[in-house]
Amino acid sequence: QDGAKKFDYQSDVARLRKIVINSLYSHRDVFLRELISNANDALEKLRLTSLTDPEVLHGAEQMNITLRAYKDEDGSSRLVITDTGIGMSPEELTANLGTLAKSGTTEFLAKAESTDTTGTGNLIGAFGLGFYSSFLVSDRVYVASLAAPSSANPNPIQHVFSSSADESTFEVYPDPRGNSLGRGTEITLVLRDDALEYMDTTKIMDLVNKHSSFATSFPVYLFTQRTEEVPVEDEESDAEESTPLPSSEDDDEEEAVVEEVSEQDEEKTPKTQSITVDEWVQLNSQLPIWTRDPKTVSDEEYERFYEATFKDHEKPLAWAHFTGDSGSGVSFRAIIYIPSHLENSYWQNPMETSAKDIRLMVKRVFITNDLGEDALPKWASWIKVVVDAEDLPLNVSRETLQSNKFLKQLKSIITRRIIQTLSKLHDAAMKDKKDEDDVESDVESDVDGDKWAEISKVYNNVFKLGAVEDTKNRDKLGALVTFSTNQGKDVSLDDYLENRKKGQKQIFYLADMGKSTEDLAKSVFVEKLHARGYQVLLLSEPLDEIFVQNLKNWKRLPFQDVAKAGLKFGDEEEDPVEEKEKQKALTEQYKPLLDWLKKESKDVVRDVVISNRLVTSPCAIVADTHGYTANIEKMMNAQVA
Ligand code: ADP
Ligand code: MG
Secondary structure (H helix, E strand, C coil), rough: CCCCEECCCCHHHHHHHHHHHHHHHCCCHHHHHHHHHHHHHHHHHHHHHHHHHHHHHHHCCCCCCCCCCCCCCCCCEECCCCCCCCCCCHHHHHHHHHHHHHHHHHHHHHHCCCCCHHHHHHHHHHHCHHHHHHHHCCCEEEEEECCCCCCCCCCCCCEEEHHHHCEEEEEEECCCCCCCCCCEEEEEEEECHHHHHCCCCHHHHHHHHHHHCCCCCHHHHHHHEEEEEECCCCHCCCCCCCCCCCCCCHHHHHHEEEEEEEHHHHCCCEEEEHHHHHHHECCCCCCCCHHHCCHCCHHHHHHHHHHHHCCCCCCCEEEEEEECCCCCCEEEEEEECCCCCCCCCHHCCCCCCCCCEEEEECCCEEECCCCCHHHHHHHHHEEEEEECCCCCCCCCHHHHCCCCHHHHHHHHHHHCCCCCHHHHHHCCCHHHHHHCCCCCCCCCCCHHHHHHHHHHHHHHHHHHHHHHHHHHHHHHHHHHEEEEEEECCEEEEEHHCCCCCCCCCCEEEEEEEECCCCHCCCCCHHHHHHHCCCCEEEECCCCHHHHHHHHHHCCCCCEECCECCCCCCCCCCCHHHHHHHHHHHHHHCHHHHHHCCCCCCCCCCCCCCCCCCCCCCCCHHHHCCCCCCHHHHHHHHHHHH
């Protein structure tokens, strides 16, 4: 091409293109999802920019995405995706499409190169490859783009980026057609011979429906052609017009008339001819789901909306869709989602992470997903939310948002909803469990129970963190935590209280992080309590001990470390008097031994006593009531070292 500048791809891009081109056939559908998602991003950018600089809209008023398949004069089959978004300058074409701008792609590369090809296919599904996925289906790709005018670039010129699948270079040149686009970007895919299925409008409709119906709130139009049979004008007779209307007054007559009509139809088949009708069909005419009545939205729609919005290909575990009023006169609609997994970064520094997936919209216009540091309590930073406020000004800036009462109120409403959603599932699961234990009750589905088990598996530690951090919601979050016990079943603290023994005034626990709960169950400290039928919480996670030390008690029952001295079972009154007498007598009897042991080990232990807390073990070393536990000492030693 004349005047074209040639560029070498940045080395990472070359590597990536190779992987893409060689990757699995069965995953290539994703290219359309990626291109529509880019078109949507470009339109969102334009809309945001236009709020402060209406000049960018110059050139074309409408904001939409169009898809069109056609056969070119040169015989090639082409699919064209056009948007009227922000567009790209020639420099941007080079930088955005010729280099790896996004960190996600680098992450993808690292993973893809350490997996076999089967894995790569799944990775493409999971990451999304962006623009490069065009090469899954194309021999050559042309990207024509005309940037929206700005003060920096008041007279933009449309340029083309062109690259073929098997070259390691790309070209950028002025579009010989001039500024034909008005504004935006047009991506022309010259389809590979084995990808001609993407010429089929039915196939395109299916794909958009499946992967992109929630990817954009801008209209997506598909160019279709259908043949229509139309009556040939001049052959028209006036027989039809003169067909008598059936009379409702006379039944017999009516029948006769009907016969007459059908006879007439048979006699003269109307002459028709086929014509081709061009039509732009809108593929996404549904309202955005958060604006709809929750009763009309299916689970699948919620799931697909989640996937498209948050780019997470694993289904969410739960969601809540609600309308709210912030109290300061701002009404809004929101959907909150509980993802099926926490991002790796969450536990690396949970108190530093701030929520980054609260998408704030004003009257359906996306404004920001950065509500700042304090948008939510830290423990809840994993939540994914879309919220659409009715009564905020469209040009609300981040700064004004920060100082806006609305944000504070939104924060507390969302937090409350997260907890409410979790508590509901928790309570339903507990109810299910009770019903199951109740032999009389009908066997009902335990969907709630399964759901809760999944949530608990991912979020149990999050709830502990929440109970420690978020003192206002401590009781509600603490109620969601479960612990292992010596009795083999995981219990919540409320379960524990319900099953406590008569007279029991403490919640027993043994903490030793790093040890398995099986090992903890075998500990000498648990022995006697176990024999007497007490539950002991077995705490093996680092957060567990922080949790019990912060809460100190649950519903006024204090936590008691069973490895500390001063343990009261609570059922001592039930002990026969002889038991106490016996203890006294034993202490007398073994006084010489105790004295000798004390003397011999005076440097390492504080006291030696006869104990009733052991069953089969001959002796145990316990921590002083007010001293550090072995576990905390371990942590302190680790810090010193
Ligand atoms: P991502 O969308 O994750 O940034 P892509 O590979 O999909 O990665 O796109 C790379 C970049 O190219 C985008 O960030 C954007 O700057 C630019 N881009 C792609 N498609 C368009 C488009 N239709 N209009 C404007 N810019 C685009
Ligand atoms: Mg993209």
